Amino acid sequence: MEVLVxxxxxxxxxxxxxxxxFLWSLKSGQYDDLDGAAWRAIADDEPAExxxxxxx
Amino acid sequence: MQATRDFSHYVKHLxxxxxxxxxxxxxxxxxxxMSKIERGLSAMPDVTLARVNLTDRRVALEWKQGTLDxxxxxxxxxxxxxxxxxxxxxxxxxxxxxQSRFLLRCLGVAAFATxxxxxxxxxxxxxxVSDMLPEQRDFFHWLSALIALPAVAYAxxxxxxxxxxALRAGTVNMDVPICIGVxxxxxxxxxxxxxxxxxxxxxxxxxxxxFLLVGRYLDQNMRRRTRAVAGNLAALKAxxxxxxxxxxEISQVPVAAIRPGDIxxxxxxxxxxxxxxxxxxxxxxxxxxxTGETLYVAAEHGTSIYAxxxxxxxxxxxxxxxxxxxxxxxxxxxxxxxAWQARSRYMxxxxxxxxxxxxxxxxxxLLTVLGWVLMGASWHxxxxxxxxxxxxxxxxxxxxxxxxxQTVAAGAMFKAGVLLNSGDAIERLAETDHVIFDKTGxxxxxxxxVVNAADIxxxxxxxxxxxxLSSHHPVAAAVAQAASxxxxxxxxxxxxxxxxxxxxxxxxxxxxxxxxxxxxxxxxDNADLDPEASIVxxxxxxxxxxxxxxxxxxxxxxxxxxxxxxxxxxxxILSGDREAAVRAAASVLGIxxxxxxxxxxxxxxxxxxxxxxxxxxxxxxxxxNDAPSLAAAHVSMSPISAAHLSQSTADLVFLGKPLAPxxxxxxxxxxxxxxxxxxxxxxxxxxxxxxxxxxxxxxTPLIAAAAMSGSxxxxxxxxxxxxxxxxxxxxxxxxxGFASDRVLEHDPEKWEPVFRKDHAQIKDMRS
Numbered sequence: 001m002e003v004l005v006x007x008x009x010x011x012x013x014x015x016x017x018x019x020x021x022f023l024w025s026l027k028s029g030q031y032d033d034l035d036g037a038a039w040r041a042i043a044d045d046e047p048a049e050x051x052x053x054x055x056x
Numbered sequence: 057m058q059a060t061r062d063f064s065h066y067v068k069h070l071x072x073x074x075x076x077x078x079x080x081x082x083x084x085x086x087x088x089x090m091s092k093i094e095r096g097l098s099a100m101p102d103v104t105l106a107r108v109n110l111t112d113r114r115v116a117l118e119w120k121q122g123t124l125d126x127x128x129x130x131x132x133x134x135x136x137x138x139x140x141x142x143x144x145x146x147x148x149x150x151x152x153x154x155q156s157r158f159l160l161r162c163l164g165v166a167a168f169a170t171x172x173x174x175x176x177x178x179x180x181x182x183x184x185v186s187d188m189l190p191e192q193r194d195f196f197h198w199l200s201a202l203i204a205l206p207a208v209a210y211a212x213x214x215x216x217x218x219x220x221x222a223l224r225a226g227t228v229n230m231d232v233p234i235c236i237g238v239x240x241x242x243x244x245x246x247x248x249x250x251x252x253x254x255x256x257x258x259x260x261x262x263x264x265x266x267f268l269l270v271g272r273y274l275d276q277n278m279r280r281r282t283r284a285v286a287g288n289l290a291a292l293k294a295x296x297x298x299x300x301x302x303x304x305e306i307s308q309v310p311v312a313a314i315r316p317g318d319i320x321x322x323x324x325x326x327x328x329x330x331x332x333x334x335x336x337x338x339x340x341x342x343x344x345x346x347t348g349e350t351l352y353v354a355a356e357h358g359t360s361i362y363a364x365x366x367x368x369x370x371x372x373x374x375x376x377x378x379x380x381x382x383x384x385x386x387x388x389x390x391x392x393x394x395a396w397q398a399r400s401r402y403m404x405x406x407x408x409x410x411x412x413x414x415x416x417x418x419x420x421x422l423l424t425v426l427g428w429v430l431m432g433a434s435w436h437x438x439x440x441x442x443x444x445x446x447x448x449x450x451x452x453x454x455x456x457x458x459x460x461x462q463t464v465a466a467g468a469m470f471k472a473g474v475l476l477n478s479g480d481a482i483e484r485l486a487e488t489d490h491v492i493f494d495k496t497g498x499x500x501x502x503x504x505x506v507v508n509a510a511d512i513x514x515x516x517x518x519x520x521x522x523x524x525l526s527s528h529h530p531v532a533a534a535v536a537q538a539a540s541x542x543x544x545x546x547x548x549x550x551x552x553x554x555x556x557x558x559x560x561x562x563x564x565x566x567x568x569x570x571x572x573x574x575x576x577x578x579x580x581d582n583a584d585l586d587p588e589a590s591i592v593x594x595x596x597x598x599x600x601x602x603x604x605x606x607x608x609x610x611x612x613x614x615x616x617x618x619x620x621x622x623x624x625x626x627x628x629i630l631s632g633d634r635e636a637a638v639r640a641a642a643s644v645l646g647i648x649x650x651x652x653x654x655x656x657x658x659x660x661x662x663x664x665x666x667x668x669x670x671x672x673x674x675x676x677x678x679x680x681n682d683a684p685s686l687a688a689a690h691v692s693m694s695p696i697s698a699a700h701l702s703q704s705t706a707d708l709v710f711l712g713k714p715l716a717p718x719x720x721x722x723x724x725x726x727x728x729x730x731x732x733x734x735x736x737x738x739x740x741x742x743x744x745x746x747x748x749x750x751x752x753x754x755x756t757p758l759i760a761a762a763a764m765s766g767s768x769x770x771x772x773x774x775x776x777x778x779x780x781x782x783x784x785x786x787x788x789x790x791x792x793g794f795a796s797d798r799v800l801e802h803d804p805e806k807w808e809p810v811f812r813k814d815h816a817q818i819k820d821m822r823s
Contacts, residue, residue, distance in 0.1 A: 019168040026160055036110030039087035
């Protein structure tokens with residue numbers, strides 16, 4: 001059961017990394033236009049930058 | 057006189073020589089539009105960023121300072137085929153957006169915690185029935201506590217705040233039992249962990265919050281979206297005023313940039329966008345949007361001009377006043393305040409449910425504790441069982457029962473062209489059994505139409521339309537539009553207050569007042585035919601014709617009245633207009649109950665009378681004079697063309713020319729109320745099953761988790777049925793997102809908002 005000492009912090013660390021990634025994506029405005037983002041994924045041309053003013 | 061456009065009010069300076077502007081764009085609804093707009097705008101020199109927001113139908117633009125005028129973006133978008141206008145986020149909208157983000161952050165934290173606590177709980181559940189060591193179990197419980205406690209403290213904020221507010225106001229809402237349940241579950245789990253017990257409920261507490269936050273986020277997102285659409289519609293009305301910036305110099309500035317004390321020029325055919333007092337000039341104004349009266353009112357020095365008045369004949373200089381200065385407005389505001397106070401007595405279904413629910417549940421828990429003690433159990437055991445009752449009855453399903461249905465129903469209404477201003481409007485709307493319509497602008501369309509077009513030879517009509525293009529008079533503009541005239545006649549002369557004349561093929565043609573065209577006799581003969589219409593005469597040599605121009609009834613008004621009756625709803629008209637005009641409309645629509653010349657106070661009195669007789673009254677109106685009665689009624693609705701005050705007072709706003717959204721909204725809300733009740737019963741049924749298990753003391757965390765998530769999911773799935781109103785003939789269109797309106801977007805007739813067209817602007821566009 002010593003393996004828990006490695007596995008539990010590892011699992012929690014991964015979870016926390018996921019949460020931080022989510023909070024970052026939220027903050028950088030990636031959830032502001034869900035409809036548009038769905039289409040941009042399959043658009044041909046280069047995506048435009050997210051405007052700095054929307055990064056609240 | 058071509059005034060300059062001044063959009064500097066909307067431009068934000070970002071520093072380092074960059075400028076930013078937000079534009080609301082009409083008709084962006086697919087990926088194609090998105091890249092077309094972005095490419096088209098990025099191709100302009102010095103534009104550093106052009107990004108479309110497809111959800112909100114907006115474009116964010118940034119460019120290097122100095123070279124470009126914001127007006128050129130609007131022109132560029134017009135070339136691409138999109139109508140656009142700069143806008144400013146209303147503070148309410150910004151607040152909704154911030155709240156929406158906060159809820160999403162809470163949801164993220166709660167979901168992270170739930171997944172990790174579950175990961176720790178499942179080994180404990182399986183370990184309890186096999187070979188887990190007590191030390192390992194304690195370790196897992198402590199880890200769960202470490203995750204769950206801070207997560208609940210953060211993600212539970214929306215619930216704690218709302219429960220605290222309710223308690224401080226001396227009431228109980230659904231969040232109170234939720235908070236009690238969650239807090240007790242966590243508290244007991246910590247105590248149990250200290251005591252090395254077998255069961256801890258960290259997973260139940262945090263999972264509950266996750267489910268509730270999903271419901272709350274969806275609800276908030278729907279509201280944010282509705283606000284964004286309403287904000288766009290307001291911006292695209294492009295309300296501007298010609299402000300004097302020098303002695304004789306004017307600039308066309310957005311209304312948002314006008315301040316009290318400014319002097320604006322109101323040209324004939326223009327709709328006034330501000331409240332003020334005339335200080336120079338002589339004219340007639342159409343105040344139908346304010347008072348419901350379709351007869352023109354004389355305006356001269358000292359006359360109060362309200363936003364929404366249409367100037368008819370001569371130019372006026374108007375000094376802008378603060379809203380409270382105007383007497384009519386002050387009176388309406390006073391009535392409105394009274395009506396709001398009376399309104400707040402309504403208790404929402406959710407609050408009624410929680411008022412019944414909380415005492416029953418808490419009493420059951422208390423009785424469980426006492427019962428177990430009386431039967432000889434230890435206090436510790438008894439309290440643990442009592443708290444288990446509270447955990448399992450924690451109103452997860454109940455808390456989701458109503459908001460999820462509201463969200464789905466609001467999405468369905470959105471597709472039908474109805475925007476919701478307040479969430480609980482759905483339940484009030486469903487109870488409606490008496491509808492009061494205002495006439496002007498509600499049963500009728502705000503635009504003028506030529507009603508006797510069929511009686512006039514096509515050639516004459518086309519010629520009259522061309523001649524009418526040279527006049528600023530709104531009635532003439534209506535004739536021009538009805539004839540779809542494009543090219544004005546060369547050499548046409550407008551005689552102010554009389555009409556226009558021109559030479560055509562050697563014969564003089566005239567259009568205007570009957571006296572101007574020598575058609576007085578003809579006009580007197582026809583005067584009693586249509587009391588509501590404005591008569592405009594047209595003469596070519598000795599040939600004379602009369603155009604009867606008026607606000608026509610909405611195309612489907614009759615059908616809507618009939619289908620309201622079919623649903624057992626009584627209909628009546630209360631109008632501020634003259635008796636003859638109201639009588640004519642009522643008889644066409646087959647409405648027996650009508651009153652004319654009604655003041656705002658009279659309207660409220662009538663509503664109060666109906667309320668006393670037990671009716672649930674819905675008021676549908678657009679005029680400023682309707683605002684107090686919109687607030688006084690049980691539920692209220694406005695067309696999008698309504699006065700600002702009325703639109704913000706109404707619970708629902710409908711778009712487009714048809715009146716059909718009124719019926720669609722009632723159908724959707726009735727179905728939604730039915731589902732809300734059904735969901736509440738589902739939640740109660742779940743409790744009837746789960747509570748005996750909890751009271752008997754055999755609940756394990758596994759049973760609690762399974763039961764709570766099961767009932768929540770059941771309630772959410774049931775709520776999805778609110779997408780179709782059931783009684784609608786139109787086949788239901790299945791769409792992936794709750795609030796996606798993409799389907800309807802291809803039904804242009806439904807979505808073309810009825811904008812009050814600024815005739816002067818249309819003229820500018822034509823020339």
